[in-house]
Amino acid sequence: MAYSGIVPAYQRRGIYGAFLRAFLPYLHALGYERVTSNHMVNNRLVLIAKLKAGFFITGVTLDERYGAQVTLTHFFYPDRRTGFARAYSVEDYSGAPDYRGLLTN
Numbered sequence: 817m818a819y820s821g822i823v824p825a826y827q828r829r830g831i832y833g834a835f836l837r838a839f840l841p842y843l844h845a846l847g848y849e850r851v852t853s854n855h856m857v858n859n860r861l862v863l864i865a866k867l868k869a870g871f872f873i874t875g876v877t878l879d880e881r882y883g884a885q886v887t888l889t890h891f892f893y894p895d896r897r898t899g900f901a902r903a904y905s906v907e908d909y910s911g912a913p914d915y916r917g918l919l920t921n
């Protein structure tokens with residue numbers, strides 16, 4: 817996904833969240849395996865909206881135009897989500913939030 821935006825007068829009304837709830841299943845039905853996107857680190861609204869929609873933080877890059885970027889990935893298939901969680905989860909005793917519930921979605 818790249819360069820999506822909501823007209824300012826209509827922001828913060830749930831339009832983007834509703835768009836993701838419709839668009840992601842559509843892409844899944846088309847056969848896509850994953851969706852990735854890059855965001856400026858201070859764009860809290862889009863980061864929160866994407867995390868709520870099931871995206872994971874999968875990388876950080878430096879862009880010559882926009883500076884530090886967070887890469888987000890939405891895995892459509894549970895085995896991909898499980899593989900990602902296995903690779904990067906910390907042990908239970910660390911006090912980290914348990915997000916394994918996301919793996920069954």
Ligand SMILES: CC(C)(COP(=O)(O)OP(=O)(O)OC[C@H]1O[C@@H](n2cnc3c(N)ncnc32)[C@H](O)[C@@H]1OP(=O)(O)O)[C@@H](O)C(=O)NCCC(=O)NCCS
Pocket residue numbers: 819820821822823826827828829830831832833834854855856859861862864865868
């Ligand atoms: C980022 C953007 C696309 C989000 O669109 P939006 O329609 O405003 O987003 P939503 O209203 O669906 O809100 C998404 C989340 O933001 C938060 N949010 C919504 N209204 C809020 C408010 N009044 N106060 C604080 N947070 C709020 C919530 O976490 C919300 O999730 P929820 O609906 O599950 O509670 C939009 O703000 C935008 O176009 N920004 C400028 C362009 C841009 O930055 N695009 C992305 C480039 S990578």
